[in-house]
Amino acid sequence: MLTERQLLILQVIIDDFIRSAHPVGSRTLAKKEEIALSSATIRNEMADLEELGFIEKTHVSSGRVPSEKGYRFYVDHLIQPQKLHNSELERIQSVFAERYYEFEKIVQNSAKVLSDLTKYTAIVLGPAVKVNKLNRVQIIPLNERTALAVLVTDTGHIENRVFAIPQDLNRADFEKVVNILNSRLAGVPLNVLQDKLFKEVSAILREHVDNYEYLLRSISEVFHLSEDEKLYYSGKNNMLAQPEFQDLNQIKNIFDLIEKEQDFSKILKKTPIGLHVKIGSENNNEAMNSCSLITATYNIGEEQIGTIAILGPKRMNYSRVISLLNLLSKNLTNELTRLYFWR
Template identity: 45%
Template sequence: MLTERQQLILRAIIDNYIRSAEPVGSRTISKREDIGYSSATIRNEMADLEEMGYLEQPHTSAGRIPSNKGYRFYVDQLVHMPFMRAEDAQHIRRVFAEKFYEFEQVMNQAASILSGLTNYTSIVLGHEIKSSRLKTIQMIPLSSHSAVVILVTDTGKVENKTISLPKEIEIGEVERVVNLLNAKLMGVPMAELRNRLHTEVAKELGRYIQQCEYFISLLEEALKHEPDDHIVLKGTTNIMMQPEFRDVDKVRDILTLFEQNEMVVRLFDSQERGLQVRIGSENKEQAVSGCSIITATYHLDGQPVGTVGILGPTRMEYGRVMAILNELADNLTNAFERFYKSGA
């Protein structure tokens, strides 16, 4: 366990290094008014902190920099989450007060805000809710033998697929089919649509069109629904502005990772409540072993439905980023619940 003096010195070193990106010496720390120890005392404590694995000494400098272990202790024990600047909080709340017609718009806005406020790479990951339901279905004729089927879910997702129409079907019949589908399928979970098509729609559909079986097969394909993850990345090149990432190969590996959705989901996905901070080698992917990832979940009816997060250097303003993520996650939760329950 670190002594109170060691904790004070470790915090001062990390705070200074976060601001300067330069190794920190004992003389620099001794000049701080909140320390009150001589340079020699600080130097001895720094040597002990290095021996315990909390600090490292780059071979080119007499100063010290935090290790991953040092950052972990800092985040868990020393960092204090500051209040957000009033103008930042007001900006976030003003954006979320706007009317959105698709939740993807909310995700885009959240990612842009987060990247803009932090200058790191931001991500908003939204899982499609398993219980999402059909809000409405439309069928718009494109020609005498084709139409586009538009599905709108109660979470604001819009899907559209083009189908071929039976030659004999008339516009009036299409309208009756759409009315029947809305009457029978509105409010049905998306995953159950094709099953309900056969159990509740097929028999009655035979009253409207002659080629019922053929039309049912077309609708079955149109109603095919594959749940997916929605990923919004912003500021992907911000990592290049950090002095730790002057190595072109390092940057290339990270940017390549951003192009792999499955990898991004694996890195940022979190079903744990609250803020999660992974530092350096705690991230299993080699490409981001020199980065920190901070995530927070947003919820619907108390259940996590998505993640908002940041990727940046381990030399990160942890307290400020955590405060911003907390505020964004709360606003995403409120926006999602409002959107989902009101049907936009």
């Protein structure tokens, strides 16, 4: 159990290191207004904190820096959510100001605003397509042989696919096809669309559309969708501006991990509901040993559908990032819930 004096010194050390990225010595602490202690007392308390594993030296004659244990204690017990400036609140609100009706635009904007405000890397994990349901289909003729199919899901996810059509398909047939698809497939999970198409829709198409078999094969290809969750990134290169990431091998390992979308999706899918902070080795990934990952889940109604995350150095401004993530995840939940029930 740390004393009040040790708690104060630990918090000031970590706050100062987060701000400056320089090891903190007893002389620096003695000049702080909030610490009314002698340099000798501060040195003794720092020695105790080091022995307890909360701070450590970067080399023999240096000041101290927080250890992973120190950061963990700091996040769990010492920080309070930071009050955001009006300008930051306005930037968060700007994500939704244009009243977007597409899931992709909302999350892409969310990631960009977060990376701009934090100067870290923002990642948003969208829902797996397979858990979405079809909301509606639109088919737009492009020329005599091709058309554009637009699939809209219940979460606002949009897929655009160009497909081949029979040469003799007229406008009236197009309207019939669209009406049949929407009446029979609206509300159907995307991962069973093809099964439903061949078992139920094909018989109806046969009755109403000439050369329906060719059209059926083309539509089947349109409904063949990836089942993986989609990642949206912003601010990947922000890592390069952090003094911790000047080692080329280290930053290469981090970038390699980020580029492997399936691997990073697995990391985000394992995050529990709510807001969570993983520091260094807690991420269970060697490439992230020098990083912290802060995640917040977002929902549609009561259903969790995705995760928004900030990846940065362990020397992260946790209080501010947590406040920003909390606010954005709540607003994202509210907006996506509005879109879902509006549809």
